[in-house]
Each structure stands twice: as structure tokens, then as C-alpha cells.
Amino acid sequence: MLAEIANFAAVRRHVGCTRAGMLVGDVLTRLGGALPHLRLSVAGRATIEIAFEGDDAADLDNTIDILRCACDSPFDLDGEMHRLEIAFGAAAGRVPQTDDVRLVEEAEAALSEARAAHSPVRHDLSGPGAREIRRLADELRTAIDEDQLLLAYQPKIHVRRQEINSAEALVRWAHPERGLILPGDFIGAAEDGDVIDLLTLWTIRRAIIDQRSLQAAGHDLRIFINISGQLLADQAFVDAACHLVAEADAKLGFEVTETSVIRDPDSAIANLQRFADIGIIIAIDDYGAGLSSLAYLKQLPARELKIDKLFVTQLTSSNRDPLIVRSTIDLAHALEMEVVAEGVETHSALALLTVMGCDMVQGFLISRPIALEALLTFLEEDRHHHVSQDTRASFTNLATAWKRG
Numbered sequence: 001m002l003a004e005i006a007n008f009a010a011v012r013r014h015v016g017c018t019r020a021g022m023l024v025g026d027v028l029t030r031l032g033g034a035l036p037h038l039r040l041s042v043a044g045r046a047t048i049e050i051a052f053e054g055d056d057a058a059d060l061d062n063t064i065d066i067l068r069c070a071c072d073s074p075f076d077l078d079g080e081m082h083r084l085e086i087a088f089g090a091a092a093g094r095v096p097q098t099d100d101v102r103l104v105e106e107a108e109a110a111l112s113e114a115r116a117a118h119s120p121v122r123h124d125l126s127g128p129g130a131r132e133i134r135r136l137a138d139e140l141r142t143a144i145d146e147d148q149l150l151l152a153y154q155p156k157i158h159v160r161r162q163e164i165n166s167a168e169a170l171v172r173w174a175h176p177e178r179g180l181i182l183p184g185d186f187i188g189a190a191e192d193g194d195v196i197d198l199l200t201l202w203t204i205r206r207a208i209i210d211q212r213s214l215q216a217a218g219h220d221l222r223i224f225i226n227i228s229g230q231l232l233a234d235q236a237f238v239d240a241a242c243h244l245v246a247e248a249d250a251k252l253g254f255e256v257t258e259t260s261v262i263r264d265p266d267s268a269i270a271n272l273q274r275f276a277d278i279g280i281i282i283a284i285d286d287y288g289a290g291l292s293s294l295a296y297l298k299q300l301p302a303r304e305l306k307i308d309k310l311f312v313t314q315l316t317s318s319n320r321d322p323l324i325v326r327s328t329i330d331l332a333h334a335l336e337m338e339v340v341a342e343g344v345e346t347h348s349a350l351a352l353l354t355v356m357g358c359d360m361v362q363g364f365l366i367s368r369p370i371a372l373e374a375l376l377t378f379l380e381e382d383r384h385h386h387v388s389q390d391t392r393a394s395f396t397n398l399a400t401a402w403k404r405g
Contacts, residue, residue, distance in 0.1 A: 001050040001060070001090035002111045003031065003067065008046040011084065015077055021045060026075050027084060034070035035063065049104075053095065060092045064120045089114045093125030117259070136186055137193025140173070144195075144202050148174050151206050152369035153223075155378065156340060156362040159354050164379065166222040166253065168362065169207045170369045171199065187228075196228045197237045204241060208250045210372050219379050224253035224283060229260020232268035238275075246278050253281035255306065261296050269299050276301040283340070288328065298335065305332040309343020309363070316348045326356045333357070 005011070005023055012020035024042050031048065032040055043049040050067075054060060067088065074081040089111025091103045106123040114121040143149055153167040173181040190196040207223040214221050231237045245252055254275055261268040272282050283304035284297070288311055307328055311321045325341070332339045341353050344363030353361055367378060 001064070001088060002043065002107045003027065003048045003050060004087045004089075004111060004115075005046040006085040006087040006115065007083075011077075011082055014082065015080075019077060023075075023077075023084065024048060026077070027071070027086065030070055030075070031067055034066055038063075054092075060090055060122055064088050064090060064122070068120065087111060087114045087118075088120040089122075090120070091123040091125055117262070133189045133192045136189035137195045139175075140186060140190055140193070140195050140199065143173055143175070144198050148176065149199075149202060149206070150174055150371070151203065151210060152371060153210075153375045154362055154369040155221075155367050155375065156360045157366050158360050159350075159358060164221070166224060166360075167375065168224045168226075168255070168369075169203060169210075170226075171203055191228055191230060197231060197234060197240075200225070200227060200231060200237070201240055201244070204244050204252070207252065208244065208248045211250055211252075213372060214376070214379075217376055217380075219376070220251070222251040222253050222281060224255050224281075226285065227254045227256050227260075229257065229263055229268075232256065232260060232271050233264040235271075238271045242274060242278055245275075245280060251279070253283055253304070255283045255285040257285050258287065258296055258300075261300065265296065265299075269296075269301075273301050284337075286342075288324065303337055304340055304360075305335075305337045306340040306342055306362075307358075312341045312343040312349060312353070312363070313345065315352055316346065322352065322356075325353070325358075329357050 005027060008020065008023065011023065015023075024044075024046060028040055028042065028048055031050070032038065035052075037052065039051040041049050052063065054063070068086070071084060071086045074083045089107050089109070091106035091110055093103055093106075102125065106125060110121040110123045150172050151169045152172055153169055155164045155167045157164050171183055173183075173186055175181050187196070187199075190199050203225055207225055211221065211223050244250075254272075256268075256272065261272075276282055281304060282300065282302040283306055284300065284302045285306050286308045287305050288308045305328070307325055311325050311328075314321045315325060316322075329339045338359040339357075340360040340362055341349075341358050342362050344350050344353065344361040344365045346365060350361055350365060370378065
């Protein structure tokens with residue numbers, strides 16, 4: 001991992017060159033105090049190299065989180081408090097398979113991306129290699145042709161109206177040999193293997209067919225589909241998607257992340273507007289998990305903002321997360337967007353989100369992602385009403401506490 005003082009030049013203007021030359025030592029001490037087992041060394045006047053071993057790549061994410069928190073508080077520079085902005089770029093690879101030189105090169109590339117994104121970036125070298133990606137991509141093409149894919153649906157409940165009027169479509173791969181494969185295990189290969197456009201167009205077609213089945217059963221739900229960032233600048237995909245939706249007169253929504261817009265902002269924003277112009281609802285997904293830039297947020301033709309589950313799952317056990325969620329809800333409403341909270345798993349979290357004015361919620365408390373037939377049963381039996389009944393006691397207690405606070 002590489003940690004860099006991103007605002008080094010600005011701080012140097014205030015404290016002078018001599019004192020600035022010691023900043024890297026201050027950061028080294030702070031990082032070493034947070035996690036003494038790390039191997040730290042100065043790699044430049046504003047850069048520190050960090051090395052350690054872990055059980056898996058996820059340990060790197062946890063380490064970055066701890067080090068970021070350690071650097072949040074201001075540094076005492078000769079009696080004056082200064083905030084140092086630390087950028088983190090990291091790479092993880094399996095010890096027998098990855099040499100130190102490649103790790104450093106990947107960490108340097110990640111740091112370069114982190115500077116632009118104003119957020120930590122990690123490169124995982126323990127994932128599938130180029131040969132495995134090509135194999136998965138070829139198998140995925142076959143899966144699309146042979147209809148081995150299926151969609152699971154996770155309903156979203158409107159908190160105030162106690163209605164379900166939309167659901168997120170999540171693709172699954174029913175592999176003939178390996179069984180059910182979740183998207184986390186093949187979406188990356190689909191993107192790297194140039195199959196993501198075919199996969200997404202299949203998803204749109206399937207969602208349109210399933211939506212008609214729902215309408216025939218008396219359930220007029222809008223179906224939301226995740227759109228990869230690299231597709232937002234792909235004119236062939238945009239044309240094909242618009243044609244499918246317009247021809248079917250389907251009620252769809254596209255979920256995109258803010259980070260995906262950064263690849264090619266002009267093309268992405270223009271194409272998102274094309275989608276919006278034909279009635280597709282644009283939702284900003286995973287808000288808060290990566291770069292959250294107001295500069296892009298105000299330009300996007302979005303009508304929904306989805307708060308990342310990272311904040312929702314710790315809503316009732318953290319001091320900061322409720323403040324972040326509440327301010328995000330207020331911001332979204334000011335921009336005339338509805339707010340969806342992902343990852344709602346407890347009645348207390350649902351109650352607190354209701355008090356805060358969140359519009360919609362989605363998560364295991366409402367329903368896990370389920371097949372179309374199970375979704376129809378869920379809707380016919382109004383199972384979401386049982387959730388709201390069980391939440392009332394939590395709502396009363398938390399409403400009183402929150403309003404007093």
C-alpha cells in the first residue's frame with residue numbers, strides 16, 4: 001500500500017519547506033500507532049510504503065479503513081492544527097504468485113487513480129487471470145445463447161404508502177456444472193471479456209418479459225436494472241437499449257454509480273438523459289461507497305438516490321452513520337430525488353429511516369432476492385405489511401429519541 005499526503009503543497013505554503021519535510025514522519029508515526037504490525041517505510045517526501053500479510057484481500061480493505069480513520073483528526077504541527085489529506089493506493093496478491101515489483105507497480109497505479117477519485121483504490125491481483133477471464137467470457141456467451149441465466153427480484157417498499165411499486169433485478173447464472181453462480185463471480189469477467197453489453201441486453205429483455213407477467217397478474221411494478229459504467233459511453237448499447245425499452249413501452253429503471261460517470265462524463269450524462277427522455281428512471285446506486293461528487297450529482301438526470309448498505313447496516317450502532325444518512329436524505333430531497341436505503345435488515349433501522357424521511361427501503365428485512373414466481377406470491381399475500389406491523393414499536397421509541405436529539 002502507498003499512502004500519500006495529497007495536500008502536501010498546500011500545507012507546505014503554511015508551514016514552510018523545513019517543517020513540511022517532516023510531515024511524512026508525522027504521518028508515519030500516526031499510521032504506526034494505529035496498526036503497529038505494519039511494515040512502514042518512507043518512499044518520498046510525501047509518500048509512505050506499507051506492507052503486510054493477511055488471510056485474504058478483504059483484510060486490505062479493513063486496514064485502509066483503520067488507517068483512514070487514524071488520519072481523520074488534525075495533526076499538531078508545532079502548536080498549529082492542520083488537516084492532512086491522505087490518499088491510499090493499494091494492491092493485494094497471493095504470496096506465491098505475485099512478486100514484490102508487480103505489487104508496487106499496481107499500488108502506484110492505484111494511487112494515481114485514488115488521487116483522481118479522492119477515495120482509496122485497491123487493485124486485487126488474486127482474481128482470475130487473463131486466461132480465466134477469456135474462458136469465463138466464452139462460457140458466458142454460451143450461457144446467454146442457451147438461456148442459462150435467470151433473474152431474481154428484490155422488492156422495494158415505499159415507507160409512507162406501504163406499497164411495493166418497484167423491484168431490482170439481479171442476474172444469476174445457472175451453470176450446468178458449477179450450479180448457481182452469483183454476479184460477483186462473473187460480472188467482472190463479463191466487463192473485462194467484452195460480454196457485459198450482451199449480458200445487460202439479455203437482462204433488459206428478460207425483465208420486460210417478467211414485467212408483463214407481473215402486469216397480467218395485476219402488479220404494475222417498475223423493474224430496475226444495474227448498468228455497468230463502461231456501457232454508458234457505448235453508443236451501440238445505448239441505441240439497442242433505447243430501442244428495446246421504447247418498442248416494449250416498458251417501465252424500467254437503470255441503476256448507475258457516480259463513479260461510472262467519471263470514465264467519460266460528457267457521454268455518460270448525455271446518454272443517461274437519452275434514457276430519461278424515453279421514461280427510464282435513473283437511480284444513483286451505492287451512494288457514499290465511493291466518490292460522491294456534487295459536481296456530477298447535480299448534472300445527472302436522476303430521480304432516485306440509493307444510500308449504500310455500508311451506512312444502513314450500522315445505522316443503529318454508529319454515531320456518525322445516522323448523521324450521514326440524514327444529511328444525504330435532505331440533500332436528495334433538495335435535488336428533488338427520492339431516497340432508497342439498501343441493506344435494511346432490522347426493524348430498528350427501518351424505524352429510524354422512517355423518522356428521517358427516507359422514501360423507500362430494500363433489504364433482507366423486506367425480502368431476499370427471489371424468483372419471479374416467489375415474487376408473485378409475495379405480492380399476492382401482501383407479506384410486506386407484516387414487516388410494517390412488527391416495526392411499529394421500534395418506530396415509536398426511535399421517533400421520540402431522534403426528535404429529542
